[in-house]
Amino acid sequence: MKESKKKPVYSAEAKAKVAEFQKQTEFVFTNESLLFEAFTHSSYVNEHRRKSFIDNERLEFLGDAVLELAVSQYLFHRYPKMTEGELTKLRASIVCEPSLVHLANELDLGSYILLGKGEENTGGRNRPALLADVFEALVGALYLDQGLDKVTELLETVMFPKVEVGAFSKVSDYKSQLQELVQQDNSGQLKYEIIEEKGPAHNRIFISQVSLDAEPLGEGSGRSKKEAEQQAAQLAIQKLKADE
Template identity: 85%
Template sequence: MEAFQQDSGIRFSNEAVLFEAFTHSSYVNEHRRKAFVDNERLEFLGDAVLEVAVSQYLFHRYPKMTEGELTKLRASIVCEPSLVHLANELQLGTYILLGKGEENTGGRQRPALLADVFEALVGALYLDKGLDPVIELLEKVMFPKVEIGAFSKVTDYKSQLQELVQQDNAGQLKYDIIEEKGPAHNRIFVSQVSLDEQMLGEGSGRSKKEAEQQAAQLAIVKLKSED
């Protein structure tokens, strides 16, 4: 954690919360005799903090954008592929605490895990210092990329599916996690996406986000094949 703080220039008052941000559930499972806590709660908080910080930035930066345009742009910024890019830029994979099984199966490079760690880091920074330091971090690593349109090319199948459905006013999309398989440190999630109770696609992944993205991708293929 000291190496991360030196390399990133981000200094925490409470290093315990930083340690938690980089602790994967697989590490906790392999060290059950110690009071380690995984980063899933911080990921939950960081996801919400990112939504607020990015929304505030876009609201002030693009005063002529409509609500729909702002929503679409925000979705492309905070989706998993873009967060993975930012995590790699900060080399977050270097610092993650992983169990041996997750390490041996390439967890340090797994997109869903990297995106989760970025969100957990944001959550930890918010808890430690508040919203302003989060915005300072995003001003360094995220907002300049928005300015040059870097996120407009990011593949976010959930946003694409939402846009496709809205074009025809076809109804309401709903995502459900219908199954969770495997041990806690190697969980597989299965997601279904439905349109007004009609199932469009089913996907699986190592995180809920990954499963939902795959389900959305398959739903897009199905809808376009029916046109």
């Protein structure tokens, strides 16, 4: 006889997070285990190996495709005179990391993520890539639980009104934003450098520093060099704007 898979038992804190999210957003899940899974980061699973938890990576994969479909459908009907190339460009500016991070922050998803202690201590709760991933995982979970119409309802609340006012027409990554900011004043030359690598090969953390004419502007960390550079650029932008 085949042994049934052990059902994950989440802590009272995790249950409280899921309950609070549903209360705040009024998106009530029929199958709450999908919402738990959407909020479970791989670092949490790795630190609770005997608990049968499932991380959100598969839901993220599904959510990415569902999000692209929902946004494509919306743009197709909303802008009948746009060419295929224009629609593709607009969709890319909407379904990109910076915009998904913004939406994740609007929903305060960082507060609900279940993280391992190591990830928590290295600022994982505020990592752009992690926040974008959890938004996609939430979309995937909502799709499985209640279908595409419910996903569209979520996007009509947090995303589509921003498209209407052109909020995504100028979306770019932090490195591009920093480059534009520097060019405005002809301030000098930007340089990115990986100044440190920490952790084992399977769990490497990169530390990047961005400098303007050899003067350090910001440091960022991430699981990849690209992510670390993006975070460094984000902090550099904040510094330059604060100095204005």
